[in-house]
Amino acid sequence: xxxxxxxxxxxxxxxxxxxxxxxxxxxxxxxxxxxxxxxxxxxxxxxxxxxxxxxxxxxxxxxxxxxxxxxxxxxxxxxxxxxxxxxxxxxxxxxxxxxxxxxxxxxxxxxxxxxxxxxxxxxxxxxxxxxxxxxxxxxxxxxxxxxxxxxxxxx
Amino acid sequence: xxxxxxxxxxxxxxxxxxxxxxxxxxxxxxxxxxxxxxxxxxxxxxxxxxxxxxxxxxxxxxxxxxxxxxxxxxxxxxxxxxxxxxxxxxxxxxxxxxxxxxxxxxxxxxxxxxxxxxxxxxxxxxxxxxxxxxxxxxxxxxxxxxxxxxxxxxxxxxxxxxxxxxxxxxxxxxxxxxxxxxxxxxxxxxxxxxxxxxxxxxxxxxxxxxxxxxxxxxxxxxxxxxxxxxxxxxxxxxxxxxxxxxxxxxxxxxxxxxxxxxxxxxxxxxxxxxxxxxxxxxxxxxxxxxxxxxxxxxxxxxxxxxxxxxxxxxxxxxxxxxxxxxxxxxxxxxxxxxxxxxxxxxxxxxxxxxxxxxxxxxxxxxxxxxxxxxxxxxxxxxxxxxxxxxxxxxxxxxxxxxxxxxxxxxxxxxxxxxxxxxxxxxxxxxxxxxxxxxxxxxxxxxxxxxxxxxxxxxxxxxxxxxxxxxxxxxxxxxxxxxxxxxxxxxxxxxxxxx
Numbered sequence: 108x109x110x111x112x113x114x115x116x117x118x119x120x121x122x123x124x125x126x127x128x129x130x131x132x133x134x135x136x137x138x139x140x141x142x143x144x145x146x147x148x149x150x151x152x153x154x155x156x157x158x159x160x161x162x163x164x165x166x167x168x169x170x171x172x173x174x175x176x177x178x179x180x181x182x183x184x185x186x187x188x189x190x191x192x193x194x195x196x197x198x199x200x201x202x203x204x205x206x207x208x209x210x211x212x213x214x215x216x217x218x219x220x221x222x223x224x225x226x227x228x229x230x231x232x233x234x235x236x237x238x239x240x241x242x243x244x245x246x247x248x249x250x251x252x253x254x255x256x257x258x259x260x261x262x
Numbered sequence: 263x264x265x266x267x268x269x270x271x272x273x274x275x276x277x278x279x280x281x282x283x284x285x286x287x288x289x290x291x292x293x294x295x296x297x298x299x300x301x302x303x304x305x306x307x308x309x310x311x312x313x314x315x316x317x318x319x320x321x322x323x324x325x326x327x328x329x330x331x332x333x334x335x336x337x338x339x340x341x342x343x344x345x346x347x348x349x350x351x352x353x354x355x356x357x358x359x360x361x362x363x364x365x366x367x368x369x370x371x372x373x374x375x376x377x378x379x380x381x382x383x384x385x386x387x388x389x390x391x392x393x394x395x396x397x398x399x400x401x402x403x404x405x406x407x408x409x410x411x412x413x414x415x416x417x418x419x420x421x422x423x424x425x426x427x428x429x430x431x432x433x434x435x436x437x438x439x440x441x442x443x444x445x446x447x448x449x450x451x452x453x454x455x456x457x458x459x460x461x462x463x464x465x466x467x468x469x470x471x472x473x474x475x476x477x478x479x480x481x482x483x484x485x486x487x488x489x490x491x492x493x494x495x496x497x498x499x500x501x502x503x504x505x506x507x508x509x510x511x512x513x514x515x516x517x518x519x520x521x522x523x524x525x526x527x528x529x530x531x532x533x534x535x536x537x538x539x540x541x542x543x544x545x546x547x548x549x550x551x552x553x554x555x556x557x558x559x560x561x562x563x564x565x566x567x568x569x570x571x572x573x574x575x576x577x578x579x580x581x582x583x584x585x586x587x588x589x590x591x592x593x594x595x596x597x598x599x600x601x602x603x604x605x606x607x608x609x610x611x612x613x614x615x616x617x618x619x620x621x622x623x624x625x626x627x628x629x630x631x632x633x634x635x636x637x638x639x640x641x642x643x644x645x646x647x648x649x650x651x652x653x654x655x656x657x658x659x660x661x662x663x664x665x666x667x668x669x670x671x672x673x674x675x676x677x678x679x680x681x682x683x684x685x686x687x688x689x690x691x692x693x694x695x696x697x698x699x700x701x702x703x704x705x706x707x708x709x710x711x712x713x714x715x716x717x718x719x720x721x722x723x724x725x726x727x728x729x730x731x732x733x734x735x736x737x738x739x740x741x742x743x744x745x746x747x748x749x750x751x752x753x754x755x756x757x758x759x760x
């Protein structure tokens with residue numbers, strides 16, 4: 108896309124959105140730090156760094172609006188990653204209830220199914236073995252209890 | 263240097279061969295803990311510390327330093343093969359190690375990592391052997407002002423890691439720096455926690471790194487069949503690993519510069535091997551004739567990173583032995599071992615038990631050679647990971663990262679951090695923001711703030727205090743030269759030509 112063309116592509120619009128989100132995050136953090144304490148020592152790093160970031164964001168924003176950045180040619184379609192991303196989020200969020208043992212087993216099994224593995228023995232065998240070995244190893248090695256649903260734990 | 267002490271050191275080590283029995287298990291423990299993301303070297307040393315109660319002091323030191331040496335290299339194995347830094351000091355190894363693996367050069371990359379690590383340990387302890395006195399004196403002269411200047415230098419150099427878009431690279435680094443200050447600061451107030459108790463200690467840096475580097479990369483790989491698509495390139499070859507090992511010698515400048523940076527930065531308490539390896543990597547890239555190849559699989563990048571993180575072990579040992587101050591988690595455990603054997607590190611220890619100090623140094627030379635042998639046996643077994651289909655590898659590695667992150671924080675903050683930062687990493691990669699720069703910022707944020715606050719407190723708010731610190735001025739001058747020196751020279755050359 109050239110600078111003469113005023114229309115931004117979808118990727119470029121998303122790029123602007125990411126930039127604005129970063130700038131918003133910095134403004135919020137600066138405000139939060141200032142509210143926590145306006146003492147010089149509390150802002151000794153946060154204030155100057157935030158100002159520099161915001162200034163750079165303005166420069167970047169202008170250059171993006173001019174459509175200066177071409178999107179990289181080899182972007183993977185985000186839609187193809189979404190099922191895995193959602194599965195991973197579900198895995199982490201449900202760890203508290205499903206525990207590392209059952210949670211990991213279900214995560215690995217679901218992932219294998221999603222990615223074309225149709226041999227049930229392999230899916231069941233690998234996910235159970237992997238989850239069991241990992242849960243046992245880490246629960247023995249770590250000095251604190253881990254959330255588990257079936258395996259014994261002091262969590 | 264007193265020759266009697268040197269001979270005394272030798273006799274302490276070799277008078278009783280049974281002392282050596284615990285070195286090989288020590289190196290293996292270090293390799294395994296380093297290679298498993300989430301299990302830290304300091305954790306391995308702490309777990310096995312009670313065992314040293316049944317050993318004499320020399321044996322305990324050999325055992326713990328063997329874990330330290332093995333772990334220093336172990337962290338580079340998942341960094342190269344899976345883009346997961348096994349330890350925080352292996353972050354810089356991922357930059358070029360993982361692209362080499364993707365090209366099917368995993369054998370060479372692992373060999374280079376092993377070679378530079380072993381040489382790094384030898385160079386580091388050689389420097390320690392000759393310079394333990396001056397190093398300890400130098401460390402005493404370094405205050406927070408110097409630390410702040412070093413960090414500032416590192417952060418301004420982030421720009422050189424930023425790829426094509428310099429602006430976005432600096433934004434990434436500085437946003438990372440701000441994220442690194444989340445939670446309670448030195449002033450005792452909590453910032454950016456959104457009311458969550460989990461964030462009071464700040465955002466856990468290593469789980470965040472795991473998310474940004476590894477998980478986000480794994481999401482991108484879900485549609486691939488194998489890490490290396492070409493079947494002929496997936497072979498594990500001891501011959502190539504060995505060739506890679508010798509390849510490390512082809513980059514003597516990166517090796518020596520990395521070792522020097524490692525030993526001196528590593529000796530500064532609280533800075534540690536992660537900063538040393540990042541600084542060494544940045545310098546290697548800046549000084550290279552082909553800086554654009556860094557981050558795309560340049561072997562010199564691995565050499566620079568691994569040489570520095572291995573030598574920083576010697577640096578932190580210098581501070582421990584000469585001043586009794588632990589430079590990081592691993593040396594803190596070693597200090598505990600000192601206490602368990604009623605020994606106090608410091609100038610008096612160096613003066614009165616010089617033979618023990620030399621014995622520790624010589625033992626580390628031997629450990630470096632043992633690491634070569636054990637590494638060459640161990641690496642081919644682990645390198646087979648490249649042959650695992652992605653539909654099995656991706657969920658397994660993601661799960662290991664989650665287990666490891668829990669291991670680092672002791673609660674679900676770790677796994678949640680991995681999850682959140684994997685999404686941030688994915689966005690950063692997609693929109694050309696620099697993930698390495700953000701990670702460096704994240705690592706240095708808290709440290710930079712503390713150093714600035716201490717400088718402010720010591721100076722009483724008088725910035726003229728900096729003029730009384732020659733080392734600070736020197737570092738700041740170096741900073742300006744490294745930022746504008748090249749441009750100034752080219753401008754002057756143009757004028758002369760005109």
